[in-house]
Amino acid sequence: MSTVAETQIKLTPEHDAHPGASVRSRLQDLLPKIVLAPSFAATIVFVYGFILWTIYLSFTNSKTFPSYDITGARAYQRLWRWTFESDPPSSWYTSITNMGIFGFLYILICLALGLFLAILLDQKIRGEGVLRPIYLYPMALSFIVTGVAWKWFLDPGLGLEQTLHQWGWTSFHFDWIKNKDFVIYTVVIAGVWQASGFIMAMFLAGLRGIDGEIMKAAQIDGATTFQLYRRIVIPLLRPVFLSAFIVLAHLAIKSYDLVVALTSGGPGGSAWLPSNFMYEFTFKRNEMAVGSASAVIMLMTITAIIVPYLYSELREKSR
């Protein structure tokens, strides 16, 4: 900080040396930049600066505290080895396979359910104004609330199973949340419940933007409702699909709190996602290098998804 402060002191006399330009117009010129500067600095330091720092740390042997001696890619080697340890599963293997299962199902079900609800709501039904916020409301809850509510609901001793047993259906059995092989699907259920309403709203906005003339023309040509949606509406919604996919993909990759609140990691750590792995290793196990390396791998995964999207978007605009 001190070097920048010194430059600043040196610069001040220069301003006085040019009395020609009025101080006021200079100030007006400078003001927006001064106002923007803190957020600019915060972004530079706290986002990009720390990304670089994390990458650096992943090549050191940092344990409890950051250490600055580069010791090579040992952390990545360990992660690479753990990637193939499937029986018994290493924590990293569990995390990335869970990421695959969760990411795939979460995005797919949210898109399908969101589109389906949006199409139903778009039929000019009565009470749409009431129904829409009801579906959208879960998005207003934090993941922690969602997680805790679903934890109680899915707990065999408290929620659904217990209630149905009390009602007399004693053969009913639903213990996914306690089962190491199925616990990740409960995370999908809670995640879908939370996000599908929001995706519905995105699709609804897209549907409302479609020109009614096209629909009428198709109907005159004798298209059935199914054909209408299959051949005309859904292809027209392509940009919405892309936006929804991006939103869901980054929500999926950064899911952390949902797993913690819903499963506290699951039986034997079987519900971990890479973000849980990163937190556990960096802060609980004092393996900061391994934690950083896993964070870098997550970043690269997100980049691999976001960059092609941005590229195609920007190219279309410049055309």
Next chain:
Amino acid sequence: MLRKLLIGTALATSFAFSAHAADVKEVQMLHWWTSGGEAAALNVLKQDLAKEGYAWKDVPVAGGGGDAAMTALKAMVAAGNYPTASQMLGYTVLDYAAAGVMGDLTETAKKEGWDKSVPAALQKFSVYDGKWVAAPVNVHSVNWLWINKAVMDKIGGTEPKTFDDFIALLDKAKAAGVIPLALGGQNWQEATMFDSVVLSTGGPEFYKKAMNDLDEASLKSDTMKKSFDNLAKLVTYVDPNFSGRDWNLATAMVIKGDALVQVMGDWAKGEFHAANKTPGTDFLCYRFPGTDGSVVYNSDMFGMFNVPEDRKAAQVALATATLSKSFQSAFNVVKGSVPARTDVPDTDFDACGKKGIADLKKANEGGTLFGSLAQGYGAPPAVANAYKDVVSKFVHGQIKSSDEAVTELVKAIDDAK
């Protein structure tokens, strides 16, 4: 453009930084003892310090809990803004001491005679490089059984002396239709129980070699395999809904008589007290079968940071008050643990506390006082967590046999070293 932006940034940030001087008559304390009994116990210390004119200031921790506190501490220390002291566990103290941020209380320790009164096993964590860096507050031990007496009488059970007795007792409870073993299926609870199982199966010598010295031959040995087999036996006595349960809910099952017994550290006693139960009449505390005479401990410590000279007086006052006999007795009566010095009279303690104090003294003299691996007193956190992973994966079936478990254990510990 960019230069102007940078100038603006410098201007803006120079306003944000302002000097902050800590009050020298103030003890800044980072801890996570916020629940009823613990907070009440800590109040004793606050009052002791107030008498000497020192104000108490809690360092706020968002989210509560030990993990959040440790993350907050890491950030504070990295920023050079040390608290006077922080609640810390085992190897964390040594990690921070190795990083050179801990203070030096050796003078106070000499004056107060801590060298003689604090068990040697604890000094491994409170003394670094010949300097006292932390004040131990208490000693918990994990090799306890907590039994509901009414259920015990109903099934006609007696104190189990060996592991086989214990299994027979659990069978009796099962036959009577009670959940025999209350367990919370979280990795630290499973591993805490396994600490006792290893001590019971292999004896004190074996426990020390395997769980504290991390001797590879012992970790791979048949005794270790047998320990895992014994753990598998115990797990057959839990209810199907145990996975993910919090430890205090498992204790509540024993208190209510839904379950016969819980294997848990002596902090479980606090729950019995909160429910107004008395040892001997409502509940029973026995050492885990086959571990009588040994104590597997963990201990809460107040790590003392290298604060500026003008704040040191407050730190010394805090450390002295923490290890004073009156506070040690008053605090530990409430907390359920036993004093961290062996010369505190046991008059105020209940039957379980008296047994705990006597056991600690005996174990300290006989060299059978061992750090709990599950609680982070057997090995550094990376190893302890690798151990918890393996035990938990074994309990929940990702690791299918005891052969596989010992192989995985050796591998995981090697990785973590």
